[in-house]
Each structure stands twice: as C-alpha cells, then as structure tokens.
Amino acid sequence: MNPLDQKIEAHYHKEGLFEEVLARLENQNIDLNSVQRSDIAGVDEFHVRGAAVSKELAASIDLNDKKVLDMGSGLGGPCRMLADEFNCTATGIDLSPEFVRTANALSKLVGLEDRTFFIQGSATRLPFEANSFDVVWTQHVQMNIPDKENFYSEAHRVLKPGGYFLYYDIFRKEDGNIQYPMPWASQENLSFLIKNNEMAHIVEDLGLKSISKTDQTQAGIAFFTSLLAKVKQQGPPKLGLNVLMGDSTVSKLTNLLAHLQKGLLMLESGVYQKST
DSSP: OOHHHHHHHHHHOOTTHHHHHHHHHHHTTOOTTSOOGGGGTTTSOOSTTHHHHHHHHHTTSOOTTOEEEEESOTTSHHHHHHHHHHOOEEEEEESOHHHHHHHHHHHHHTTOTTTEEEEEOOTTSOOSOTTOEEEEEEESOGGGOSOHHHHHHHHHHHEEEEEEEEEEEEEEOSOSOOOSOBTTBSSGGGOOOOBHHHHHHHHHHHTEEEEEEEEOHHHHHHHHHHHHHHHHHHOSOSSSTHHHHGGGHHHHHHHHHHHHHHTSEEEEEEEEEEOO
C-alpha cells in the first residue's frame, strides 16, 4: 500500500472485528448456527440509511442473474443483500484486510459464501479484466480517494458495454470549512470531497450516460435525527455502526448531520449506463 492507503486503512481498522460481531450476537442469545442476514444488518452496511437505501438502489435496475462488483465493499452487507434478494453474484473489493476477512466470514455465517466473494485491493487498481461485470456499484467510498478520474475510469473499464454503474455518495454542496471527525475521515487529510456535478462530468466524459439521479439528503437527515435521538434515550445499539466507529460514533454522525442540515454536504444516488 502507498502511504495514503495505509492511513485510510488504519482509519477503518479494528482488530478482531468478526469475533466482536459473534460475541455481540451471542450476547443477544442468537444461535450462531442459524444466524440470519437480518441479525447482522445493523453493522454490515457502513453508509447512511444502511440496507434501506441499498435496496432502493438495487431495485432501480434488473439485477437478476447479473455479475456485480462492489467497489469499497466494507463488511459485505450490500453484496449479501444483492445476492440473496436480487438473485445475482456479487464480488466485493476493499482496502482493509480486516474488513475483507470479516466480510467473507459473515457470508459463510449466513450461508452466502457461494454467491458473494471478497478480496483485498484498491478501487483505483482493480485486479479484473475489462468488461468483466454487468453492474458496478459503490457507496460512500470516493470521499477517501483523491484521484477521482482513476477511480471512475476503473469502474468504467471493468463494466461490460450496456452495463450499469450505480452509486450512493456524499458530496460537497457548497464551499466552506468542513469540521472533522467524519465517519470516513478523522482528519481533513483523509478526505477528498467533490461536488456532484464534478463527478458527473468525469463519468460522462468516460462514456457513461445518466439514467437517473436522486437527492437523498433529506432522507439522510431524517435517518440521523431519529438514530441520534434513539441513542441518546437508549444508548448505543447492541450491534450497530458503533462496532466500527467505537467511542467516536456519536461525534462523527453528529458532525455529518450538521453539515447536511447546513447545506455544506449532500447525499445523492444515481444510475449510469455504459454505451454499447
């Protein structure tokens, strides 16, 4: 890994992550021999609104029997959801060896190891041949990547002609100082925010055509407002994003909520199609 990748990997790293998930499941009296995807849903989708927004995005195209790549797959929740509910095969790549180890172990735990596959690597240097996937998918990853053109060009390269690029991301909306920590960066030197129109220019220049876009900001604000109120009243969930972010969870989520409310940041999802 280059020095920046090492710093980003260290930001997300948590030793013994899979083992902690198992311990928390046991503490809830869940039989480890019959764990369901719903039992781990609170922790395995590391993005705003979790599984709900992933399902919305997945439903926007026909995924049946498709081959999907998740760029920045985290703990693998989206890949497992896609494989289980949309009848496709999903491969995930992530910078963090611990995330990849945990993702593979969680898939085996819930019986989806034959339809989900996770490898360690960089989204800017994908180890796949051109035209390998029907769908390329990414959620809340590009904020850690300074070379946006390389990131999106790799997505375009491995996508089959006529295939779809699906994204759900955090973008800068207005100029102004961003206060850290954030979920993706404890300090500014790990954060590389761009505006949504800058992303659009890059991918359209590559030959991707916009099919749909959805402003997800208000939905994200509502999600965080409810979540933080619940945490204040009841404490952290037994198995939630606090497992990944630890003691900094509330400060990071509060910061992100405030910036969405102020209009400095925005959430957007969308679908592009590669020309045939």
